[in-house]
Amino acid sequence: MASEQPATSQPSSSASSIMEVSESFDIKATYLKFLEDDKEMTMPVAAIETLVTLLGITQPSTSYELIKILENATQSLKKSVKNSISLSAGCDLFMRFVLRNIHKYGDWDSCKRHLVANGRLFVERAKTAREHIAENGLPFIRDDDVILVLSYSRTLHSLLLNASKKRIRFRVIVTESRPSNKGSLMAKVLREAGIPVSLVVDGMMGYVIDKVDKVFCGAEGVAESGGVINHIGTYQLAVLARNANKPLYVVAESHKFVRLFPLSPSDLPTEFPVQFSITEPEYELERSPRVDFTPHQYITALITDLGVLTPSGVSEELIKMWYD
Structure with missing residues (x-):
């Protein structure tokens, strides 16, 4: 008897069985453990690892059930993690991978083995991004x-470290980047690598912009327009860079490309909107937005694992990912 195609139109088990699988697997705890x-x-890779783990332990009888389990899991994970734009990119990319491959095998067991094996390969490729x-960005860093x-940014750190190992002599000015103060971490790891660093307060961006040759930043997510979602303050730095005719380069893995199309920074959803008060609220800085959106016109180029892209090139790559 010929093998049957996995059924997708009708579920073979009840909705309650799908819910049982989703509830028995603590997706947030698994994600945080990775x-x-x-x-x-990175957050997208951790999300993909989590979904591959779930895929490996599920026992659905049809592709319909598997898709519903993964959809429920991704929705739960997105809702449970704050600032989940980067995480969402990984979830959406993996769901697209599953939907594109789920019909390639005639019997269900082979289909599942293929998805698990190739899902792990998918993760490994994302990790090498x-x-x-670090190699694609070398031409953009020169002596002096x-x-x-x-x-x-881990990715930017890798690029700068690679440039230093290639004996390119350069110096770095890092803003402290409140409210997270992650600029202090960046300064620390660069100094440990023997790279000369100056750590400055965020308010000195305008003061130092004429003293630098170029600006680099990472990304939490890259929108369809080529605009960038990143640590709060990136937008104002980008505006300063453009006014001073300094190039702004964004380093970002392609698994951070997201199907979002904000037109301005105010279009980006935030859990902490700007509020006004006649009294001083407690922990005001801790409730500041963590990310902002920089429109594509302020970005010179994006250095990615797919190559160096113009902002318009991001849309082309997303089309390849989702529709080819």
């Missing part, structure tokens, strides 16, 4: 450069 165990892992970026950096 991040805890590997400090170098940083190494490709003074580079302005905001916040901490």
Whole structure:
């Protein structure tokens, strides 16, 4: 008898069985454990690792059930984690991978084995993205450069470290990047690598912009327009850079490309909107927005694992990812 295609139109088990699988697997705890165990892992990769783990332990009888389980899990994970734009990119990319591959095998067992095996391969390729970026970005760092950096980015750190290992002599100015103060971490790890660093307060951006040759930053997510969602303060730094005719380069893995199209910084959802008060609220800085949106016109180029892209090139790559 010929093998049957996995059924997708009708579920073979009740909705309650799907809910049982989703509820028995603590997706948030699994996701946070991946991040805890590997400090170098990005949020999108941790999300993909979590979904691959769930895929490996599920026992659905049809592709319909599997898709519903993954959809429920991704929705739960997105709702349970703050500032989940980067995480959402990983979830959406993995769901697209599953939907594109779920019909390639005739019997269900082979289909599931294929998805698990290739899902793990998918994760491994995502992990190597940083190494490709570290090579692709080398031509943009030259001897005697003074580079302005905001916040901490693992990917940008890898690029700067690679440039230093190639014996390119450059200096870095890092803003402290409140309220997270991750600029202090960036300054620390660069100094440990023997790279000359000056750590400045955020209010000095305008003061130092004429003293630098170029500006670099990472990204929490890259929108369809090529605009960037990143640590709060990136937008104002980008405006300063453009007014001073300084190039702004964004380093970002392609698994951070998200299907969002904000038109301005105010279009970006935030859990902490600007509020006014005649009294001084307690922990005011702790309730500040963590990310902002920088429109594409302020970005010179994006250095990615796919190559160096113009902002308009991001849309082309998203089309390839989702519709090819």
